[in-house]
Amino acid sequence: MRSNINVEIALTHIFTRKRQTLVAALGVTMGIAMYIFSNSLMKGFGRFSRTEIFKVTPHLRIYKDDEISKPLVQATSPRQVVIIHNPKITTLSRTIINPYALLAEVKKQDYISSAAPQVNVDVFYQNGKSQLKGVANGVNIAEADAMFNIQKTMVAGSLNPLSNSLSSVVVGSRIANKLNLGLNDNLTIVSSAGVVKIMKIVGIFSTKNKTTDESKVYLHIAAAQQLVKEGPTYITDIYANIKNPDEALAYSQQLQPITTYKVEDWKTSYADILAGDLIRQIMSTSVSMAILLVAAFGIYNILNMTITQKLDDIAILKATGFAGRDIIRIFVLEALIMGIIGTTLGLIIGAICIQVLSGVYVGGPADYFPIYFDPSVFITSTVFGLLITIGAGYLPAYRAARVDPVAIFRK
């Protein structure tokens, strides 16, 4: 009841200067819309590049890293002379020893959502004289499909035969094109161990990633083991997914003590792409912040002007019982109203932008413009918009509250 009159005065000021209010609000609208647009775009890009990454990469990967030979006598201090030696890679086999015990141990961790063994073999694909280099992925197809969603990228055939047939293979689309092979044709695979296998193409996938599509094939894990002349305990990699991919680094560190093999998280493998994402994010945020700041100056200016024109009104309000904090409330409220109008319009325009752009076809691996509606962007932009307008309103309001009415009445 008591504060009603403050609200009423603020609203009257706003209504009698609709035009200026709208101009100030539109500044905020621009800033908010820009903020929403660029952040949604960044989020969209981020999500898109992650989807691309997770098509071929697990969140965590356990593998045997190359070992470098160590000197016979270790130097215990930098000054000590050691036996000269020539460091070399001493990896004899890529296999993980006792892989199923390790896999069971990994699966026991409650933060792991799925884990699967894999045999990766460097191979050549041949059809007559044509030859391509690539990596054959020996997998349990059901587990691999759950992890990488291979089914979604299939363009022909089916994944199902891979679950029990050692002579079936699912190939990348570019391999099929380059070797002029189609479904049910035979593909010759030659491994680095000298094994030659003729396999039937039962499916073709296309991830729209060129490197993957022209080098990768999926086959049964036992077939891959045959290619390297190894038994069923030969496993080169254990792939694991966790619930929240963003915490991969922390969990990789948590997982590392379980095993002597290397645990690598996807963020380490793709540090370059993530760094690019981060820089784009910083750039777009600072641009939209700059626009919001300009909008804040607009509100600051208009309120300052209003106050300069209304010194008499402020003086009489103070004379008739309005305290300094009432005056501050009146003018901050005016700024807040401008901010609310501007922010609301900005949210609407931002949402329209997202709606329109997400339907724009851009082709390539992305298909559609990679922008998407993320509520968190709308929430943060609302908070930013309102905080900045309150800040911009407070400074002139504080000045108004300090107007000395005596100086006004005596002039």
Place this chain on the structure above:
Amino acid sequence: MKNQTVILRTQSIGKYFYEPIRFKVLDDVSFEAYAGEFLTLVGKSGSGKSTLLYCLSTMDTAYEGELFIEGQKVTGKKTDELAAIRGKSIGFVFQFHYLLPEFSCLKNVMIPALKLGKYSHREVEERAYQKLDMLGLKEQALKPASKLSGGQQQRVSIARALINDPKIILCDEPTGNLDSKNAQNVFDIFKQLCAEMGQTIIAVTHDNDFAKNSDRTIELADGKIISQDKEFGSSDISS
């Protein structure tokens, strides 16, 4: 006829101006104003009468000495407390009307009461109508303040000063901007307020007739009270 309740009292009020040089503008001013009294402050330009009025108004706090309103010491209170005291106990009429141009006359009158929050919105509106009616402005109530004549605007500002039934009404040249007819009208209203409502009016004026017809006149010169009586020709000397 006069009620001898002290409604406002000053104790040795002194004040300096520092621009352009240190200068004592009020010097040891002590007086009392009584309930229902129509008091005028006169003096030459620069005598300190307006300065004194603004010290009494509680808006100017940079003075020496003490000020009591309704027996309560107001010197040294915080500005927000002073604002509350002004809202409740003091009405203001200035040379200019200082009406808020975006609001109707009615709203202008209502604002101080809505701020005070003593009555509901409905009651405040009713009271504002009463005040405007008393000042002969009932027909103008819903017009914007800027559409009225000077005399009418000044009467609206008087209605605004009266809305909270303050014990004290402080006026700074209330007729200074009015023609003689309107000035007489305002004077009559003040006279009536003192007599009927028991309100105390303290007015700074240059108008000798205005001062002459008031209950008591305090004359200042060089920041000092030089007379508290009716030396302006009235035969009725009050003590």
